[in-house]
Amino acid sequence: MIKRLFDVIVSAMSLIVLAPVMAVIALMIRWRMGAPVLFCQERPGHHAAPFMLVKFRTMRHAKDADGEELPDEERLTSLGHFLRSTSLDELPELWNVMKGEMSLVGPRPLLMAYLPLYSSEQFRRHDIRPGVTGWAQVHGRNALDWEDRLALDTWYVDHQSFWLDVWILLLTVKKVLEREGISAKGHATMAPFTGNSPPSDQA
Numbered sequence: 001m002i003k004r005l006f007d008v009i010v011s012a013m014s015l016i017v018l019a020p021v022m023a024v025i026a027l028m029i030r031w032r033m034g035a036p037v038l039f040c041q042e043r044p045g046h047h048a049a050p051f052m053l054v055k056f057r058t059m060r061h062a063k064d065a066d067g068e069e070l071p072d073e074e075r076l077t078s079l080g081h082f083l084r085s086t087s088l089d090e091l092p093e094l095w096n097v098m099k100g101e102m103s104l105v106g107p108r109p110l111l112m113a114y115l116p117l118y119s120s121e122q123f124r125r126h127d128i129r130p131g132v133t134g135w136a137q138v139h140g141r142n143a144l145d146w147e148d149r150l151a152l153d154t155w156y157v158d159h160q161s162f163w164l165d166v167w168i169l170l171l172t173v174k175k176v177l178e179r180e181g182i183s184a185k186g187h188a189t190m191a192p193f194t195g196n197s198p199p200s201d202q203a
Helices: 002-017 019-032 078-085 093-098 112-117 122-127 146-159 162-178
Strands: 038-044 050-056 103-105 131-133
Touching (some): 002 019, 002 093, 002 162, 019 050, 038 112, 122 146
């Protein structure tokens, strides 16, 4: 109850205070990349129930001669890189927090396609609401390998507390200012998760 109340109060205040900033970002995206301004994608939430994640768009809709989307590295724009490096692209997720689909702090919501690839231990990251930031994000973000990142997520599930959330939020501000862990080596964001367990060991 305390966590949810904290989420609602902080996200509501943030949406009000940051509304002018979000409006400017939306106009810049519309001018530099065109419509749509927002990137919406189905992600797994609490107990892996799907919800629609909302972020600011950071990539062009560019395809090759065969009609396939170009790699992230080629679609990511300079504006998009700036938004990602400063985490400003995540601001619309505050609306997901207000709706109860996300929390301010928790494991980041990944792709629906990853669900059958997790081990039963890794799948426990869905025992709680996903977060805008999390324990893995303040310990390396996208620079972490998948095994470490998912282990940090399940550690948080077992050790979550109000004061730990406050500490993670403070560390998040520090990490954003330092712009650390924006991407994995050789990738615009992070290499896809390909799984590490046989299908029989899935939750």
